[in-house]
Amino acid sequence: MKLNGAQILIHCLQKEGVKHIFGYPGGAVLHIYDALEAQDDITHVLVRHEQGAAHGADGYARANGMPGVVLVTSGPGITNAVTGIATAHMDSIPMVVISGQVPSPLIGMDAFQEVDATGITRSCVKHNFLIRDISEVASTVKKAFYIATTGRPGPVVIDIPKDITIAEMEMEEYPETIEMRSYKPTTKASNRQIRKAAELIANSERPIFYSGGGCVIGNASKELRELTRMLGFPITQTLMGLGAYPGTDKLSLGMLGMHGTYEANMAMHDSDCVVAIGSRFDDRITGNIEKFCPTAKFIHIDIDPSQISKNVVADIPIVGQTKQVLQALIDELKDKKHADISKWWSRINEWRKVDSLAYTKKSGVIKPQTVIEMLYEVTKGKAIVTSDVGQHQMWAAQYYLFDEPRQWINSGGLGTMGFGLPAAMGAKIAMPDRDVACVTGEGSIQMMLQELSTMLQYSTPVKIINLNNGYLGMVRQWQEFFYEKRYAMSYMDALPDFVKLAESYGHVGIKVEKESDLKSALVEAFKQKDRTVFLDILTDPSENVFPMIPAGGAHCDMLLAGDQMVSKDETDFNAV
Amino acid sequence: MxxxxxxxxxxxxxxxxxxxxxxxxxxxxxxxxxxxxxxxxxxxxxxxxxxxxxxxxxxxxxxxxxxxxxxxxxxxxxQDHVERELMLVKISSILKDGIDLKELVEIFGCKVVDVTEKIYTIEVSGKTKKINAFLDAFDAANIIEVSRTGVTGISRGKKII
Structure with a gap:
């Protein structure tokens, strides 16, 4: 049977098991939409802005592990999606983006709605394709899904000119597998490296596990738990890794880095063996790299060889999937005798007593930390929580103790404001039976507000927790600390009435101004199972995120609540 | 390096x-x-x-x-390797006293590939250093135009990449 390029494309997506596409139609993709309309296997979610489509597919992928699929038109369609693609790229999220292109003969002629999609996206994708002939459609789709989901995952763009969607050919069988001589994602770690790592781990006296997003994306949570508990080691997780190891567990020291806990950062600083598992020594983790973990040896486990020794030189690099490497380490260390670390734990427990996440309540204002704690209580710690970017993101990461991987969804690498709402929508579509909360602020939420409309159309009930302090809080915090309180452009003078706004989109809006109303409002919001509820919560505008490592600081130089600066230069590293 | x-x-x-x-x-x-x-x-x-x-x-x-x-x-x-670069250079035929173009061409093992009334076009190949040395032998004013390919290289012997 002869099919046109658009029909072949849709057929391929069905074969890949795609259930949802997030997209927006336009001239160059009309044939694709026509083919999409003629089938029932794939549900299309019509967003209100292409950036929302990319974030929606991203949230979907992060929640259920399936690749997110995006369909946009040429020109502004793909340029609007770029921020979402870059967001997914920075956090290694599997995604396939199909963009329409002007007909092949018009490429390069500055045609209407033409942009160089492969050129524009080149530096923020894992790979991209421009299809040149209808015969390439099926193999390109196969390659795109293969590349997006294997090795270190990432977004792949397929740019498809309109004439190719119209051309016809006999449909061949969709390839079951694909072999690419130039792309062989490394999977099997070297046994020698595993043995060396096991040796170092077993002999370490002040070890710490530092795990990241690679344990979530690599589905290595089970192995991470097993290994950590088997050894009884302290573990700290990055912003991207939260939940892979349960936040409520006694071995968990919480998050590390710029806004990490006192105990996590101090333990990193004094450790003699840092085991990085699917984490990449990002600058928000290391602070001043010269002063980072001065006494540690580093074991670095990552699927991507280019991450190893990029920021911090690894003593024992292990290239492989986190899941397999951790399993191999479990096997290797199971019967091995290891050094006593009880003294190390007693030091860590001393640091814990600092209680660095403690905060002082003030009468008459709602503390943002209280909101997150109450959200945790009302949802019993079981909700999927997405966030935008800023202070609220840090508070959500610090005070909602995630016990499961894929429960915490945020833009860690790119730090994209506007991510939270469409990501929550995508997560709800992926996991319709779960409660989904979007923790946001009045700044971030206004960047993607239009998706409230999509959420009504597709009945994706999400609870929006808007920590409204009137400021771009993280900007304000830096201005307070480092710009002598010159608050340039961090205050928003004219805000909408969010309750009315939510209502005008057909949702429920609740304003919370007093702490005494907070709990009942949250309970009410989650009781309304079928409705999106917008909780506009007025919070303390002067609150800051603590602890904080100021720029250029070491892990032992932290600013704690109450502007208390701790520094531990006098401490003897080797006094275990 | x-x-x-x-x-x-x-x-x-x-x-x-x-x-x-x-x-x-x-x-x-x-x-x-x-x-x-x-x-x-x-x-x-x-x-x-x-x-x-x-x-x-x-x-x-x-x-x-x-x-x-x-x-x-x-x-x-x-590793053990061979590297080469190719240059085409146009030299003005009116040279300073003491510079003998033919002699230089011979010393550097290059070829004159085109001659017009006032300009010689010369093909030079070799390591980057040799090409630089050839150019250094002339007054800057005599060098009319330079086109270099950049280095290409290959490993020696049986080894292939």
């Missing part, structure tokens, strides 16, 4: 821009780049001259390997 990096990659549209883009995106230095098809029509070979510390070079090699179309990357400088 100067490195000659040899890259074998799929001969596909956009592959060159991916490599060039990688260097600018990550702030890697690039002194020259040559590219052409190999004996396998589906493969291209690219030779890049870059400079940087050992750690930078390690990143360059790893990042190049990460590009989907790249099949193999090799640092030729770390």
């Amino acid at each position: 100067r490195h000659i990096i040899s890259v074998i990659l799929e001969n596909e549209a956009g592959a060159l821009s991916r490599v060039a883009g990688l260097f600018s995106q990550r702030g890697f230095n690039i002194e020259s780049l040559t590219v052409a098809k190999t004996n396998d029509m589906n493969l291209s070979r690219m030779t890049i001259v870059s400079s940087g510390s050992d750690r930078e070079l390690e990143q360059i090699v790893k990042q190049l390997n990460k590009l989907i179309e790249v099949i193999k990357v090799s640092d030729l400088t770390s």
Whole structure:
């Protein structure tokens, strides 16, 4: 049977098991939409802005592990999606983006709605394709899904000119597998490296596990738990890794880095063996790299060889999937005798007593930390929580103790404001039976507000927790600390009435101004199972995120609540 | 330190821009780049001259390997290899006393490929240093135009990348 390029494309997506596409139609993709309309296997979610489509597919992928699929038109369609693609790229999220292109003969002629999609996206994708002939459609789709989901995952763009969607050919069988001589994602770690790592781990006296997003994306949570508990080691997780190891567990020291806990950062600083598992020594983790973990040896486990020794030189690099490497380490260390670390734990427990996440309540204002704690209580710690970017993101990461991987969804690498709402929508579509909360602020939420409309159309009930302090809080915090309180452009003078706004989109809006109303409002919001509820919560505008490592600081130089600066230069590293 | 990096990659549209883009995106230095098809029509070979510390070079090699179309990357400088560069240069025939063009052509083992009334076009090939030395033998005012290919290289003996 002869099919046109658009029909072949849709057929391929069905074969890949795609259930949802997030997209927006336009001239160059009309044939694709026509083919999409003629089938029932794939549900299309019509967003209100292409950036929302990319974030929606991203949230979907992060929640259920399936690749997110995006369909946009040429020109502004793909340029609007770029921020979402870059967001997914920075956090290694599997995604396939199909963009329409002007007909092949018009490429390069500055045609209407033409942009160089492969050129524009080149530096923020894992790979991209421009299809040149209808015969390439099926193999390109196969390659795109293969590349997006294997090795270190990432977004792949397929740019498809309109004439190719119209051309016809006999449909061949969709390839079951694909072999690419130039792309062989490394999977099997070297046994020698595993043995060396096991040796170092077993002999370490002040070890710490530092795990990241690679344990979530690599589905290595089970192995991470097993290994950590088997050894009884302290573990700290990055912003991207939260939940892979349960936040409520006694071995968990919480998050590390710029806004990490006192105990996590101090333990990193004094450790003699840092085991990085699917984490990449990002600058928000290391602070001043010269002063980072001065006494540690580093074991670095990552699927991507280019991450190893990029920021911090690894003593024992292990290239492989986190899941397999951790399993191999479990096997290797199971019967091995290891050094006593009880003294190390007693030091860590001393640091814990600092209680660095403690905060002082003030009468008459709602503390943002209280909101997150109450959200945790009302949802019993079981909700999927997405966030935008800023202070609220840090508070959500610090005070909602995630016990499961894929429960915490945020833009860690790119730090994209506007991510939270469409990501929550995508997560709800992926996991319709779960409660989904979007923790946001009045700044971030206004960047993607239009998706409230999509959420009504597709009945994706999400609870929006808007920590409204009137400021771009993280900007304000830096201005307070480092710009002598010159608050340039961090205050928003004219805000909408969010309750009315939510209502005008057909949702429920609740304003919370007093702490005494907070709990009942949250309970009410989650009781309304079928409705999106917008909780506009007025919070303390002067609150800051603590602890904080100021720029250029070491892990032992932290600013704690109450502007208390701790520094531990006098401490003897080797006094275990 | 100067490195000659040899890259074998799929001969596909956009592959060159991916490599060039990688260097600018990550702030890697690039002194020259040559590219052409190999004996396998589906493969291209690219030779890049870059400079940087050992750690930078390690990143360059790893990042190049990460590009989907790249099949193999090799640092030729770390092994026994042959390197050559080709230059076409136009020299004014009115030279300062004491400079004998024919003699220089002979010493440097190059070829005069075109002669007009006032200009000689000369083909020089060899290591970069030799080409630089040839240019240094003339007064800057006598050098009318220079076109260099950049370095290409290959490992010696049985070893292939």
